[in-house]
Amino acid sequence: MAKSLRLVSAQPEDKPGVVASAVYSEGRRVAEVPIAEVGEWSRRPGHVVWIGLHEPGLALLRQLQAEFGLHDLAIEDALKAHQRPKLEQYGEALFVVARTAQMLDGRIAFGETHLFVGHGYVVSVRHGASTTYTPVRERCEADPGTLSGGEDYILYAILDFIVDNYMPVIEAIQSEVEEIEDCILAVTSSQDQVARLYQLRRDLLRLRNAVVPLVEVCRRLEQPGLPGIDPSMVPLFRDVSDHIRRVQEEIESLREVLAFAFETSLMTGQAQQTEITRKLAAWAAILAVPTAVAGIYGMNFEHMPELNWRYGYALVLTIVATVCGWLYWRFRQNRWL
Amino acid sequence: MAKSLRLVSAQPEDKPGVVASAVYSEGRRVAEVPIAEVGEWSRRPGHVVWIGLHEPGLALLRQLQAEFGLHDLAIEDALKAHQRPKLEQYGEALFVVARTAQMLDGRIAFGETHLFVGHGYVVSVRHGASTTYTPVRERCEADPGTLSGGEDYILYAILDFIVDNYMPVIEAIQSEVEEIEDCILAVTSSQDQVARLYQLRRDLLRLRNAVVPLVEVCRRLEQPGLPGIDPSMVPLFRDVSDHIRRVQEEIESLREVLAFAFETSLMTGQAQQTEITRKLAAWAAILAVPTAVAGIYGMNFEHMPELNWRYGYALVLTIVATVCGWLYWRFRQNRWL
């Protein structure tokens, strides 16, 4: 543990990383406060400090650790990122990890958010392609009645925002897959589409890895017994839980759809190739007829009566043309051509 | 929450959306009542209000919320639709979401139904391609003895109707798949059938997503402890539960059947192509014989004794015809042709 922290401390630690730091009382913003005072504010009755960080350095995290008494292992996780979604309880404080997703240039960009929630404070730490939580803060500030719920309401609001943002990603993939499916079934699938389906399957697998453990996190939040979660919040967390389960179901469906769309596109691509080869073979078979017949009349035997007929040549040409035409007509009828 | 409600409120809210609104006492219809009075009626002992809505606006839902004290999150769900089937308990009231299915032009059309069930009232909210519940109401009114069971009996009657309506959809798919299977095994599968099997698999996946969570809903309804569900109703809910499980099993079977019918149709389609190419190659091989032989007697060597034979030409033609005939016969025997 000590080692990994030391490794990372080589990064510039004076980079501030603080996006916002405000105190709320009865659902209203009371003050902007410097990090050095947040511990004191969080201990005032009825006051909640809500801090937003973006890829903070070790020094800043150590300062917050001192202010709020955060656990060493949680600080290590928040510094290193690349954690799986989880909910840890350290004494009276909660540590939540979630992964965020958004569509960027046709690929899913993932971010990671770490939430420290304890008596009188919420700290959110963002890593990677995560969108800012400023809209969540604005929406909460616009409705002091609910925000007065305190730190557990803020936790709910952020998780709800994260979960709501999965849906557009899934819908984007769904609509793209449906377009590709139309092409596959019209047997015009191209190599590009196969590659795109492959990419989508890969991205969806990553999305599933981000979402599945969060289902368990939400399930635990709707059950009684966690410190600092008011029983009145249960229906709200149940609602988030319900939505993340719907996200999971959509992912599972989409996985299946992508699996068979991919396999179908590979096989119909193969079928197209085979069909062309078949058509070429049919044409070659038709052309083999004049070649063989002409070969016969190109033989140099002395006694070949037909060669001396007045209309021998015309007759042969006619016969050959008739046979070829008949073959063409039959091949078309049998759908060989 | 507030935000999403506001977004939707841009819709025309004065659209009535009320399909029926009646009060029942001892299983008999007592009166048609306006929405403004339903709360009062529902509180009269022995009276049950049964309201049917179709895609109601926010204003109407807010009015019902005021009358019956419905929960905010349930109202939000009923307005937005696109929920997964579930059973939520808010205090003494139940909120049930189910998805309906029917066959329209060879595709499954899905609808969504939301049921608010509390002391003295049942509100059903329909979205999308759901059929009306008028037949359920008529059948209930025709049998006052059972309808006198009250709000839990109405809940049972609607769920039973929804579950019974899945079966014809499944049977339609089953019979279509069986027809296609006959074609596949007779090796005459066409591209259209492959595409159709693909569509059916997609639809079935959607149906499964609609049905699977409802199994859990029914399972919970047959267990004691839910508010307002009389113990005497348990066998009825157990019957619905039993039927939805049978629906689920049929879906799972059908999924497997479709999976291997689809794969088989793709592979037999491929096999048909390969077979044609093989036949063409066999014909080309037969035709290569006269071509080669004729080529030899078309050479311009000065000393080719056969060329001067009286019946050389006839002999060569005979030999070539014999060889070709023999090849044709062998190829047929070996099933190469």
Added chain:
Amino acid sequence: MAKSLRLVSAQPEDKPGVVASAVYSEGRRVAEVPIAEVGEWSRRPGHVVWIGLHEPGLALLRQLQAEFGLHDLAIEDALKAHQRPKLEQYGEALFVVARTAQMLDGRIAFGETHLFVGHGYVVSVRHGASTTYTPVRERCEADPGTLSGGEDYILYAILDFIVDNYMPVIEAIQSEVEEIEDCILAVTSSQDQVARLYQLRRDLLRLRNAVVPLVEVCRRLEQPGLPGIDPSMVPLFRDVSDHIRRVQEEIESLREVLAFAFETSLMTGQAQQTEITRKLAAWAAILAVPTAVAGIYGMNFEHMPELNWRYGYALVLTIVATVCGWLYWRFRQNRWL
């Protein structure tokens, strides 16, 4: 419920449907009794009525309902059939549904059996391709010591008979699959065999749907707490349970075997096609040699010295034959031919 009963009542209800109706005391047949008296007999201490029905109409079932106090939902199920195997408890009575299977003309024919078991009576209702339970009755009557066990022993005897009859079906499929596997591995699989494997997979899927829920039924029968099941019967039901689980395992194995036999047969079928095409291509390549050489000596250049050689023709024929022979030998060695 009422509606479906009414629909069916259009059938001829005066069709008797009673196969047997006898009273037993201390394991011995005491009397044949008409349906109208069975209730009374069943209430005599130490007497058990055992009734066998085949596709009875509503009137007969209603009569039995009146005699034994059977539950409405059970009567509905027994009339409609197409139930999934299950065990329902209605008060002090049990209602068991099982599906029977037998091999008819190479396909599995399914039947359905419904058993009403209560204090002093057992009623079996057969639907579809189910064999009669006369042999069970005869075997029980031949061993009064065990039959004196009463209604739970009769239930055991019928279930044991049903479960024992699954095994010959499975063995028939197993031996047929093993024959087909020998062909597949000898690379002589035909289209007929592919189609047969497809049919067997379909039938096996249906068999699994019939067997799997029965495992749960048997598991519940070996546990204490069901009304009318004597603790001394537990080892007997455990034995049935053990056998049905073995049937289930055999089905699962067979499913896997069929899945890979089917896929293998499709792929080896494809491989056979490709092999033939390859052989034809090899022959075409051999024949292309004389064609090309002969073509060259068929050119009409004035100055082609070889044409005037005395043994030019013989030399060319020899060279061509040698090259073709050598190609044939190499192709055979490389297993191209």
Added chain:
Amino acid sequence: MAKSLRLVSAQPEDKPGVVASAVYSEGRRVAEVPIAEVGEWSRRPGHVVWIGLHEPGLALLRQLQAEFGLHDLAIEDALKAHQRPKLEQYGEALFVVARTAQMLDGRIAFGETHLFVGHGYVVSVRHGASTTYTPVRERCEADPGTLSGGEDYILYAILDFIVDNYMPVIEAIQSEVEEIEDCILAVTSSQDQVARLYQLRRDLLRLRNAVVPLVEVCRRLEQPGLPGIDPSMVPLFRDVSDHIRRVQEEIESLREVLAFAFETSLMTGQAQQTEITRKLAAWAAILAVPTAVAGIYGMNFEHMPELNWRYGYALVLTIVATVCGWLYWRFRQNRWL
């Protein structure tokens, strides 16, 4: 039950079937005893009778049933064999079924062992290709300290022997599969190897059916509460349990390995075919060049200036040879040939 016993009693019942029958006290062999006295010996304090049978007839089993009070259903199972591995408790006695496996001529040969374990006795019944348990007896007799553990120690020793004998079977398959895998990846897989992989998959499926239920048997033996199993034996049964779980894991791994080795071998076999056809097509394309060119100069037009050139013939031959050589070189470079 009675019926099946009667069916089997047609077998020669005077066939002894007794492999060994000895009494042990304090871990040492005290006497060889006839079957008629085993019951008496088993009831002497501190004495254990250990009997080994091989495919016994009904008479012998009935005699043992009388001596030790064995249960009817267990006797029926031991006579009929073809049971799934299981542990049954009949009063104070245990009945264990296990399946044995050994490699014979490249196929797995299965046997079945039934163990009756009760106060003062152990009876092992072997069926089919099971090896004798003489080595187990010898090893136990060589270590009286452990054998003094009594009937539960003997049960442990036999199960340990059975489980240890699965491992060489698995290792034999593993090493054979690894050899075949080397061939597959070197793209030289033959039809024989495909067939062999098929056989191995089939055998492994049978092995899994033999092993999986035994895991549950061992798990129950390491838990307290079974009659006659001393708590001091728990670590020993836990060790067997641990080994059978390792066997199960190896089987699951091997199943997966075989599944993809098999699929890969089928597909690389197909790829080999396609490659040969491609090469033949490339040669045919090269030979088509001289054929076409020669055809052109074989035309009989009066005015074809090249035909009169002095070196026309040589020029054409040179051009054709150059083009063919260039094609050959390009095809090789593109890996078309």
Added chain:
Amino acid sequence: MAKSLRLVSAQPEDKPGVVASAVYSEGRRVAEVPIAEVGEWSRRPGHVVWIGLHEPGLALLRQLQAEFGLHDLAIEDALKAHQRPKLEQYGEALFVVARTAQMLDGRIAFGETHLFVGHGYVVSVRHGASTTYTPVRERCEADPGTLSGGEDYILYAILDFIVDNYMPVIEAIQSEVEEIEDCILAVTSSQDQVARLYQLRRDLLRLRNAVVPLVEVCRRLEQPGLPGIDPSMVPLFRDVSDHIRRVQEEIESLREVLAFAFETSLMTGQAQQTEITRKLAAWAAILAVPTAVAGIYGMNFEHMPELNWRYGYALVLTIVATVCGWLYWRFRQNRWL
């Protein structure tokens, strides 16, 4: 048991096998001690003996068994290796088996570590390609505050080290697979890449077999009730548990990725072959045109007016060239060539 020990005792037992043997008190190294004294040191209050062995012989293990009172079955396991990861409790002592993994020359090399942990001692036994635990010892000695935690902290430190070392292996496979995926999608997959994907799947399967049982081991270590594990260690073991679960998830993802990369590479490889054959067939079809036409004008009919035309030859050449050019242009447009 006795037998297997005897078998192995043929190995050179005087080979020392001791890598390190030191006593710690309050987190600081107090002394290096010979094996003969370790039991005594371990019983001194506040002292912990930490011994590191590498492939020890039976004599050494027997000596340690005598010093610490280790269990026979654990000694047998430590001698034989090839155990599955597990946690066994023998009285007050724990026995832990874990498998280590590292990347060597592009393949995963597996090792096995056995840990005996009891009051006052930790013994680690390494087998196979396992790296030394010297870095763990050094890191622990550098931080006496944590090492003063005693034997459970040492157990944690070693498990943490093992789990941390899985991640680079997984990352190495991930990056290699991603490179190969780029090739597959650019349709330039070679046979070597198919073989490499096959190898990676095989190795990953082995890695999964090593990791999956360790998840259960870690899960048990984070739960109360194991002897010698201080409750204050729970967060540390929970952290290891969390990391091993992340490793497991990555393995599952990678398995799926490899499965579809492998299947895709086989199918695109097949598609490349088919494409080349198609192109060759297209060229053959183009060349068949001059061959057929030339054949016709090579016929020896007396009356073929075109042969006498002044520009007949030129005309035919022009027509043939035009047709071939047009075919080439069309084939290119249709992507047949």
